[in-house]
Amino acid sequence: MPSLADAWARQLSTWEEIPGPFRPFVPADRPLPYLIYSPPDAWGSRRVNARLTMMFGRGITVLENTADGVRESAWSFADMDYVEQGAVHLYSWLRLNGVVADRPAAVQVEYNAVVASLFTQVVRAVRQAWTGPDSAVLTEEQGKLASLVAVDYKLGNYARESILPGERVLATVHQPEITVPGFLFFRRRLTATYVCVLTDRELIFISDDGSGGDTGRYGVVRRYIPLTKIKDWQLASVACDKTGVWRLQLPGETVVLHFSVPAQSALLVLTVLLDEARGRGKGKGLT
Missing domain, CATH: 2.30.29 (PH-domain like)
Structure with missing residues (x-):
């Protein structure tokens, strides 16, 4: 059987x-x-x-x-x-x-x-x-994510697990779930809670996208983007729902992320460091 x-x-x-x-x-x-x-x-x-x-x-x-x-x-x-x-x-x-x-x-x-x-x-x-193989010890770089773990235990720990030996953590952003008015008294999710970790080799996104509603917060999605694949980026405000939009242009796709005002400062710092790590010209800042 x-x-x-x-x-x-x-x-x-x-x-x-x-x-x-x-x-x-x-x-x-x-x-x-x-x-x-x-x-x-x-x-x-x-x-x-x-x-x-x-x-x-x-x-x-x-x-x-x-x-x-x-x-x-x-x-x-x-x-x-x-x-x-x-x-x-x-x-x-x-x-x-x-x-x-x-x-x-x-x-x-x-x-x-x-x-x-x-x-x-x-x-x-x-x-x-x-990124290249490396046997460096992870403790120091994972320690840089302690504040992220304190804010979001679940996604922060997934972020710690995602760092590869030899990678250097440059910046992080934590974005809580964003909802907007829906039908009648209901609200719909515009974006799931996510964290973004910039290393000297990758841009790592971790979210609970795919979960929510009646299923609870039991999902996790981890996406790893090598910095060499980021061709350009743009930050733009969106007045209608009081959120901003971050667009990342990859060779085969444009990744679109929404962010709220509290996350904006950290995201601006991350994008500056992203350009430095890419060794290329600056993307377009907030408009």
């Missing part, structure tokens, strides 16, 4: 374990790459096909077994604008976003949070390829 674990993603270590439809895409005459097989699954009304995630050298290929055959999405680490890892309750995902063959592209692999460590290895490998 199949166990519950049979429906979870798992690492494959032998050729015989690879499902038949995916075998033509895996070289048989070479050592196996890092392989994660994700069986077909369903999350509420959302159904996902079987996928095979392959990581080798400086690239990742995601294979999806569809009714029309196996679809292949191949990425080099240099193609990626950012890598994202998220979870809401047990529903979790890995998302790659960037430019492939001169066109904006994205691919997402869903999995059960129980096996998150398999995909965390992928995220870490991509980030280390961007």
Whole structure:
């Protein structure tokens, strides 16, 4: 009788374990790459096909077994604008976003949070390829986030865990949830609570986006953007809801973040340091 674990993603270590439809895409005459097989699954009304995630050298290929055959999405680490890892309750995902063959592209692999460590290895490998391996001690840099942990224990601790050895923390921003008037007496969420951590190599966003309402605050989304992928940025005020907007221009996407007046000063400091770390001209300040 199949166990519950049979429906979870798992690492494959032998050729015989690879499902038949995916075998033509895996070289048989070479050592196996890092392989994660994700069986077909369903999350509420959302159904996902079987996928095979392959990581080798400086690239990742995601294979999806569809009714029309196996679809292949191949990425080099240099193609990626950012890598994202998220979870809401047990529903979790890995998302790659960037430019492939001169066109904006994205691919997402869903999995059960129980096996998150398999995909965390992928995220870490991509980030280390961007920032370079380092064995430096993290204690000092993580200590710079103590004030962030004091303000937001949950996201602050996720931020501490996200710092890689060798990275230097330059600035942080904490933005509480922003809501605006909705229908009748209700309010709708404009932006989830998030923290932003600028290091000398990455811009890290961590939020509870995807959670809220009746589900509570049980989700977290971590997005890692290498500084080399930030082409430009712009800060602008938005009078109608008394918030500001920060736009980050990446090669394949524009990331848009809302911020409130209390976070504005910290964000202005962060953007100055961002330009210094990028070694490029200044973006456009608050207008």
